[in-house]
Amino acid sequence: MLFSSIIFMFYFLPVVLVLYYLFRKSYPVKNGILLVASLFFYAWGEPWFVLIMLASLAGNYVLGILADRYRDQKTKARVVLTATVVLNIGLLFLFKYTDFVIRNINEAVGTNIPLLNLGLPIGISFFTFQALSYVIDVYRGNGRVQKNPFYMALYIAFFPQLIAGPIVRYSTIDEQICHRKETWDKFSVGVCRFITGFGKKILLANNFAIVADNIFTTYANGGCPTALAWLGSFAYTFQILYDFSGYSDMAIGLGLMFGFKFEENFNYPYISLSIGEFWRRWHISLGNWFKEYVYFPLGGSRVKNMDKVIRNMLVVWVCTGIWHGAEWTFLIWGLLNFTCLVFERFTGFEDKKIPDGIKWFYTMFIVNLGWTIFRSPDLVSAGKYIASMFGIGTVSLWTNTALMYLKEYGVFFIAAALLSVPIAKRYNRLLVDKKISATAVSVLNLLYPVMMMCVLLIGITYLVKGSYNPFIYFNF
Incomplete structure (x- = not known):
């Protein structure tokens, strides 16, 4: 269900x-x-x-x-x-x-x-x-x-x-x-959190799934035009974020409705400036589980020998990759993250005075590349698809199909990009700190439930007409 x-x-x-x-x-x-x-x-x-x-x-x-x-x-x-x-x-x-x-x-x-x-x-x-x-x-x-x-x-x-x-x-x-203790405040916050996750899933993830599935399936054997290959990878990068974080929002919201408070599982991972920061923001509960029950028991970073620190990290990331699925793509995806984390750890990347824009570009390039491997059915397909992203073995750099997808789904890409940064958190902070006028606060407080109802009603119309609707992480 x-x-x-x-x-x-x-x-x-x-x-x-x-x-x-x-x-x-x-x-x-x-x-x-x-x-x-x-x-x-x-x-x-x-x-x-x-x-x-x-x-x-x-x-x-x-x-x-x-x-x-x-x-x-x-x-x-x-x-x-x-x-x-x-x-x-x-x-x-x-x-x-x-x-x-x-x-x-x-x-x-x-x-x-x-x-x-x-x-x-x-x-x-x-x-x-x-x-x-x-x-x-x-x-x-x-x-x-x-x-x-x-x-x-x-x-x-x-x-x-x-x-x-x-x-x-x-x-x-x-x-x-x-x-x-069940309270009205918990219940109302839980309902809004559930609707937020519902909107992420139905309005964003499901639409990106159509783009990603069409492109990845059509060009499983390579030869994808370069622009279209990148568009497919971007679509999946947004799909997996809003699919999984949407589910987590719904789970946390449901818990609140019954009086339970679960810990957060996502914290705007796509604003990260390193792979290390990304994994402190993405699927937080899984990262904490491996840290607590695998990394620390092995000695973590407290061991004196740096070789053992690397060994401990390797074990964690092999396990993380394998946990996600029984296919070599998941193992390679885990090893890619391991390699980047080792590089960052032993070069002090996060502490270096590198412009944030460059750090963000590096991080999202690796994340996007990793999700492309993650999405591919096998290593051969992953290799061919990534080759297409860099113009190897493609028939063209551009295709009108990419333009068609941009015209049809462009509004979803823009919305996804905006919602991947903490706009909502800053909005809530303005309300809490009362840094705006009382009139503005009243207007925003009135608009919020209206917006929630709109998201719910629009999402329900998508459900009624039977839109694409599976959850990615149900496979794991």
Whole structure:
């Protein structure tokens, strides 16, 4: 079930909200409603996948209890931790990577091992990471064990962040499960945040998807006119931002409607002046997860030997690339980011007195190049497409098709560029600091809900006419 769908917005969500607020004074009942709703939400598209979810919940609940019980017994605690990693990474590997490994073995050795062709449970990369962080935090003593299996299940399966994040650490939500307060302010902010994400997804990401998909698919074998190749890469660069940040906005907004406060997942990444800054602003919850559970345990940057610092960074970025998908393009994309981060770290790039314009151009060039690799179905296609971007193997530098796309979608490119900078944040700051007249504040406060309603209504018209609507990160 998609957040940006008629069935979710006009049937599922209203019913859940009504039931939730009817029993809002009873934590066990309202949490039970959210858990049942979350499992129903997950089972909507592929019912049997919910069995995998339930198995993961049961296994990690037991492992959390054991991690708490044997925390002071070093050997037993490590056995529990190992079992946790084996269960979660094993589950992820089975469904996401097994066929990739078999396929590459067949190609390398010439064998004919049959593929398993298992369907990929939606959001498995997200809920396995949340389950891992829960047990590891209990093992470390950084979080209390949840002895109520239904509350532990709610943490992992809560439908707003279940399928595409943000990845929420248990310590962030532990107290909220039984002590959150629903308020009108939270609810109204949550509704506006949901509509903002809905607008990003429906009005921007979906339109950029049409441009990117048409160009990448048409020229999968290379030969794309240079201008059109760049236009396709720009379209995907905007698509993935507004697709994923839009989902995160909707998830955060939904959480607020039910009294939960999730951490931010995006912070205007396309204004970054380095790749390091970009990754402090993009998919923040994933970056923090790898930092906390992979980079720091390896020694992080505290190790004296610089070779080990590079090794630790390499491990993190290999894992980050692989996490996104079972294809060589994701690994190369991860290694591209690793290479740039190493360069920036050991040259002091961020501290150098280089004009911000040059830093921004370098950063966005690398980001755009990386997203082109990320979007391509395989390395051969990626290589051919990037060659076209630099005029290699193309029939022309320009084509009227590029002009046609610019005329038809130009307004979306302009809107996307403007919204990728913190205009809204500065607008809110003006209101908070009262640096404008009271009359202007009144006018802006009146315009804001009108604007939200317009975004919602226009977005709904796109849904009714059945526009392109999948989420990119559902594949991960």
